[in-house]
Amino acid sequence: MSEVAAARAGVDAGGGADIPPHRYTAAMAGTIEARWQNSWAEQGTAHTPNPDGPLADPDHPRADAPKLYVLDMFPYPSGAGLHVGHPLGYIGTDCYSRYQRMAGFNVLHPMSFDAFGLPAEQYAVQTGTHPRVTTEANVERYRTQLRRLGLAHDERRSFATTDVDYYRWTQWIFLRVFNAWFDDRRGAARPIAELSAEFAGGRRPTPDGRAWADLSDVERRAVINDHRLAYISEAPVNWCPGLGTVLANEEVTADGRSERGNFPVFKRNLRQWMMRITAYGDRLLDDLEGLDWPEQVKAMQRNWIGRSTGAHVDFLSSATDSGLAGEVRISVFTTRPDTLFGATYMVLAPEHALVERLTPQAWPEGTRPAWRGEHATPGEAVAAYRRFAAGRTETERQAETREKTGVFTGAYATNPVNGAQIPIFIADYVLAGYGTGAIMAVPAEDERDWAFAEALDLPIIRTVQPPADFDGTAYTGDGPSINSSSSETGLDLDGLHIAESKAKAITWLESRGAGAGAVTYRLRDWLFSRQRYWGEPFPIVYDDAGLPIALPETMLPVELPDIDDFSPRTFDSDDAGSSPETPLSRAKDWMEVTLDLGDGPRTYRRETNTMPQWAGSCWYELRYLDPTNDTTAVGAANEQYWMGPRETGGGVRPDSGGVDLYVGGVEHAVLHLLYARFWHKVLYDLGHLSSSEPFRRLYNQGYIQAYAYKDQRGRYVQADEVVERDGRWFHGDAEVTREYGKMGKSLRNVVTPDEMCEAYGADTFRVYEMSMGPLDVSRPWETRAVVGAQRFLQRVWRLVVNEHTGATEVVDTPTDAATRKLLHQVIAGVREDLDDLRLNTAVAKLIELTNRATAVRDGGGCREVVEPLVLMLAPFAPHLAEELWQRLGHRGSLAYVDFPVADPALLVAASITYPVQVNGKVRARIEVPADAAESTVRSAALAAVAAQVAGREPRKVIVVPGRLVSVVV
């Protein structure tokens, strides 16, 4: 019998004659829980009042209270349903929210569903079921499962990203982004109309210098489109033939495969929608500073944005015998302009656009054999190397332990700081996509360049003096510049340390027109279109010119058409030459549309790509604030109230505003959180929001993990049938091996919240999950330990209810002084713990109080203790607490009853027990009045340890008031 089944059997026996009829069993819990869940729903107990609009409620007990916005990362409702790990964070935020409500805050704690995405679509492809049908069934199942846990969400604010009423506003935001441009001078987005006005007024030159009036309508539109925050680009993208779609960089693994499905991904030039997130690189990076987020997540975002500061430097290459007149200018990016004198060669990415122009007909005089490979001409060498580089997958590059390869192009360039002629190579260790796709190589101060220089026998000149004991290769540390002056050019960096040296070099470059200080980012623009059915359609049509036109707001929503075939065309996963074909392009009736966009009815072609799954989750935190608003995504008054910046009292950095507590897994550290921040900032710039960041405080919850067991043949066996004997594990008689990790169907170790509710009740499940450990730490699931939480709740129940008669049995006589003191210590401690999300230690304190109250009970529990106990239990076990509160004679829900407050007078002890240490070991304890003078404490302590001191003269006696006494002999 499985553990769960066994527990259930025990519960079933609860109906038998031996168990008291009014015991708090799983069956009893089930009855109580259903009753209170219905009551909460009927009374709208979890409804949260808005300051403005239809959800305003001036009579609500928290209508005028300070606000608190607590948010969970919403789930993607999969077909498999929830396992016990999923609701960990939801229960945590629910306990926190319920506590804060009782503590006086107007708490917003909503829940919704991220429902567009691949699984429903793939299921649709396999079965022909419309993704909406699958999705809505899954959402319903999730709602039922979550409701059963007693989570106090305001259900009026719940939606799915697939709801037409929701994605209408996703499209609306897309239009805002499309109709905006980034003004570098202001560092902020502005409406696109203001850009047109700048061009028209001549305040901004056109790209080719012609007057705005001289451009044709189509030319003007093209210029404007190039500035939009959402734009169409022909840039190289990640094409995944196996999935039939393109992917964002973030969706491609380091070894060049799709994160979903693990298919090969190829770089191809395709026409795709992009979002200009790079424009926000600085703000996304700098604004991390003010956020209360885990350092780890901030580090991951910083890493991802990858800002590096340095300089662009131009190297000129005289045309050799390539037949070109004049000079070729090669721009490189470097973070170390101080090392320019050590640049002994240059490297271009094999794909670099200038390679062909630079490559001469023949090898220059005296070209070393190693530089030529086996090739007769530079042209051949370059062509061969390019084939080699293109043919290597990311995986192969990775595998080859960074061995440096490359060939000489036959061309030389002039180092601007000293006029030296340095050879130009192509090598695949230089990436086309970063910086300018070209570098100046400084082997003495760069490991990679050193390795290449060694491989191809290139000169190495140290330009930073390493410490005397340095015996490595490239030296990347600080030190004085050496070998860094030129009488010819007048630049002299010798003796300067890195920072000054860099600054001087940049100033010199700028004065000579040979370069300029520059900043580059690793962050790329966000690929925003997918060749899928189950996503938001773009509110975009194309006219005969083939340029995109934004639909007016009045034409929203653009609804997904019903079609029969939901899959994009997929290809052999290695067919790099294939091209995407979207499912919507097959819906001809939908795609071809006649609209009046101002010049009378005309035929247009709809955009047939859909938005990526991230779109819906980029702004859901905003819709909760004003879910019924049908004129805008979120109304100003409600946004201002829930997310507006706080007064910082003249702090250095103005508060960003945003969600007060956002809880979710660390797996969203980069993608979701970066995209959501980006959209939020665009909407902020355009004046739609008062907060400049969506999530002021982020908290990563840990995971619940589980053991899985494999038999001799390596197959997983049902985990709850495995028993432990003498430190080994057996499935029946067969020994099995144990591994630890995720909970999953294929691992046969899934435990669901439904099973737990069935076997123990939702309150027990909640208390168990909260008491297992700190919310941010991952821990193993252990079904057999759940009973501890159940026993605790049973003890609380017995303090109020007679198990045999069902009568309420509390006594109104005062409790004893020691219990009263404990009660107030627990109240103070539980408040502190809950304020800091230390839910596990809060539960431990409540157990201690319960155990004490049980031990000192005389007949029923003592009302003086039991009532505050029930109130403090309410965040964790809300159904049981409501039930007991009612049985204690109160009417209505306790959801807005004040959380107990400790009496400060009782927190101050009348007497204190001091441990007395002798040489660091505790040897005695003394009890003295709390206000005893230090000398009194000292002499009492010395008397108590007289035996250990044994006549020796104490060298030192330390009295730490209120803590302990330490004697040193």
Next chain:
RNA sequence: GCCCGGGUGGUGGAAAGGCAGACACGGCCGCCUUAAAAGCGGCUGCCGCAAGGCGUGCGGGUUCGAAUCCCGCCUCGGGCACCA
């Protein structure tokens, strides 16, 4: 390789320079029961009959006092990885 986190009883964990192991699981003993289960009570870091000794990954240091602070290692987990 670089950057973050961790390492405490059989297990999950507690202890924010001051009594290491709160609370819970498990285990052992007892009560109740014809019996079992459930429930309740006691004990439970390790060594030792005991007195006592030893104990927070390892080695050093600071301090009257270190799980906690510092230095050097070991180890597990996560992130990044030719980003110029």
